[in-house]
Amino acid sequence: MEKRAIYSHKLLPYLLLLPQMIVVIVFFYFPASQAVYQSFLLEDAFGLHSEFVWFENFQHVLSDPDYWLSFVVTAIFSVSVAGLSLSLALFFAVMADGQIRGANAYKTLMIWPYAVAPAVAGVLWLFMFQPSLGILAQIIRDRFGVDWNPLLNSTHAMLLVIMASTWKQISYNFLFFLAGLQSIPRSVIEAAAIDGASATRRFWTIIFPLLSPTAFFLLVVNVTYVFFDTFGIIDTMTGGGPSQATSTLVYKVYNDGRAGSNLGGSAAQSVILMIIVVGLTAIQFKYVERKVHY
Amino acid sequence: MVQGRSYSNLIAHIALWFGIGIVAFPVYLTLVASTHEASAIANGNMPLWFGDNFLINYYKTLFVGSSKSTRTLVSTMMLNSLVMALTIAIGKIAISIISAYAVVYFRFPFRMGFFWLIFVTLMLPVEVRIFPTYKIVADLGLLDSYAGLTIPLIASATATLLFRQFFLTIPDELVEASKIDGAGPLRFFWDTVVPLSRTNMAALFVILFIYGWNQYLWPLLITTSGDMQTIVIGIKKMITITDALTEWDVVMTTTMLAMIPPVAVVILMQHWFVKGLVDTEK
Numbered sequence: 001m002e003k004r005a006i007y008s009h010k011l012l013p014y015l016l017l018l019p020q021m022i023v024v025i026v027f028f029y030f031p032a033s034q035a036v037y038q039s040f041l042l043e044d045a046f047g048l049h050s051e052f053v054w055f056e057n058f059q060h061v062l063s064d065p066d067y068w069l070s071f072v073v074t075a076i077f078s079v080s081v082a083g084l085s086l087s088l089a090l091f092f093a094v095m096a097d098g099q100i101r102g103a104n105a106y107k108t109l110m111i112w113p114y115a116v117a118p119a120v121a122g123v124l125w126l127f128m129f130q131p132s133l134g135i136l137a138q139i140i141r142d143r144f145g146v147d148w149n150p151l152l153n154s155t156h157a158m159l160l161v162i163m164a165s166t167w168k169q170i171s172y173n174f175l176f177f178l179a180g181l182q183s184i185p186r187s188v189i190e191a192a193a194i195d196g197a198s199a200t201r202r203f204w205t206i207i208f209p210l211l212s213p214t215a216f217f218l219l220v221v222n223v224t225y226v227f228f229d230t231f232g233i234i235d236t237m238t239g240g241g242p243s244q245a246t247s248t249l250v251y252k253v254y255n256d257g258r259a260g261s262n263l264g265g266s267a268a269q270s271v272i273l274m275i276i277v278v279g280l281t282a283i284q285f286k287y288v289e290r291k292v293h294y
Numbered sequence: 295m296v297q298g299r300s301y302s303n304l305i306a307h308i309a310l311w312f313g314i315g316i317v318a319f320p321v322y323l324t325l326v327a328s329t330h331e332a333s334a335i336a337n338g339n340m341p342l343w344f345g346d347n348f349l350i351n352y353y354k355t356l357f358v359g360s361s362k363s364t365r366t367l368v369s370t371m372m373l374n375s376l377v378m379a380l381t382i383a384i385g386k387i388a389i390s391i392i393s394a395y396a397v398v399y400f401r402f403p404f405r406m407g408f409f410w411l412i413f414v415t416l417m418l419p420v421e422v423r424i425f426p427t428y429k430i431v432a433d434l435g436l437l438d439s440y441a442g443l444t445i446p447l448i449a450s451a452t453a454t455l456l457f458r459q460f461f462l463t464i465p466d467e468l469v470e471a472s473k474i475d476g477a478g479p480l481r482f483f484w485d486t487v488v489p490l491s492r493t494n495m496a497a498l499f500v501i502l503f504i505y506g507w508n509q510y511l512w513p514l515l516i517t518t519s520g521d522m523q524t525i526v527i528g529i530k531k532m533i534t535i536t537d538a539l540t541e542w543d544v545v546m547t548t549t550m551l552a553m554i555p556p557v558a559v560v561i562l563m564q565h566w567f568v569k570g571l572v573d574t575e576k
Contacts, residue, residue: 003398003399003462003466003469006399006400006401006469007399007400007478007479008400008401009400009479010402012396012400012479012480013396013397013400013402013405014396014402016392016393016395016396016400017392017393017396017397017408019389019392019393020389020390020392020393020412020449020454021408021411023389023445023446023448023449024411024412024415024449025411026430027427027430027431027445027446027449028415028418028423028449029411029418030426030430031423031426031427031429031430032418032422032423032426034423034426034429035422035423035425035426038426088313091309092309092310092313095305095306095309095310095313096306096310098302098303098306100303100306100307106310106314108561108564109314109317109318110310110313110314110317111560111564111567111568112317112557112560112561113317114504114560114567114571115504115508115553115556115557115559115560116321116508116553116556116557117507117508117510117526117552117553117556118508118510119508119510119526119527119529119530120508120526120529120549120552120553121320123324123529123530123533123545123549124320124321124323124324124549125320126533127320127323127324127327127542127545127546127549128320128323132338133335133336133337133338133340133542134338135323135338135340135342138338167316167317167320170313170316170317171317172571175568175571176572179572199302228419228421231421231510231511232508232510232511232526235510235514235530236529236530236533250421253421253422253424254421254424254511257424257425263425266425267425267426270422270423270424270425273421273422274417274418274422277417277418277419277422278417281416281417
């Protein structure tokens, strides 16, 4: 769609675009290109001399078992958080979708955790599960006899970051599932009920298929969330540990780069991340396009 | 009608209260902890009901430094967070609305090229270019400044896209009428486009305010002096993971204070929040 009535002005449009262009070029494209450039360089320990090494940094990164470990960590983390938060949110959305009293109040009470910063969510959950003073940590230890210690036990640490990240994401998924459910025409569901389909059958044969575009969209958004926005949760709760057990790809880029010894390796990791983001965004837009054609 | 109403309604109510319980419990515990003194929390047997230290804890955290270490007042951190959130939200809206206006209402060479340059930044989140961006901000001498905290985050592909979509729905007759009245492009922008965009601006503002307030990685890198810390970073710096020296009463009070502004924005502006969330993800 294009405008018919337009202005012809030589300078003004460029002036209007100028502020955003400056920010985008100085703080987005230039640093991104630097990351790509550095990923092909090998610097000596003092940063005085660098050499163009083609894909050597990538070879190093991809043959590093630690890097593959962080791939595995990211995969386990993403699948768990996306799976848990999507299914819990769907369950609560289905419950809130019926014409029950106080549906709006329930909605408000479910969505506010969206506003809680990931890092703050991390602190909330750390406080409950901190081995020495956490109330739930004590219950786990005393009642179930598990030696709960996320500071030393990799599985416990992973469980902890999964719980906090899921908690943070339920509200977002709930909101979109509820909107999706409310856009399904009542008449379709009632027709099925008249035909004698049970509530469970109605859900799996009518509601769930009609909801699948929302679910797919949310899946992509959730994976992006787990990749990038959980940084604050991991940093406040476990700091990537113990022994890298909760160090996701993004966390590893940060940690390796901060140590500062391996600029090229960190840059190569950044480039790999960029490729992943491009892939995720492409999937997202391909889906949006399909929705428009519907 | 779908059968079994009252019975299934009861289940729905119970399930939703269960959900709200899960969602609210961690915050409830934090709120309770923020009313107890440090020793009551530290021994691991914190009561599950409120204590008497509510006023003392909040007063101490906000306005008095800590005894064990010199730390920035949390009121200063909250002010920093507020400045950061407002600058990012208003800045993003301002530079995006004028960019979108240029792309929609003017014809000029490389028009769509500019649009794509903005659009592709969607694929360059700060996490993938952390250290080079940090280096530029350091070279520009913007470390530990509000400018360094906000300007690098102020470009917005989503806001530009949203305004562009909206401008395309504004009837052409309005521009034509404005032209006949002898008004130029800037006049039309101020008198017609901006007032019509108010709804979109409000919706974006809610989302972007939360985005700005909750920033973590960027302020963590950019701020070194305590006076420039945001509240979210402040909490992290108060926790010494393996150390028993963490003042949990202060941490819990600060955590509450860090949640109140964005949560209040979501609840008070719920209508705009839902619209903003749905619009920006389209």
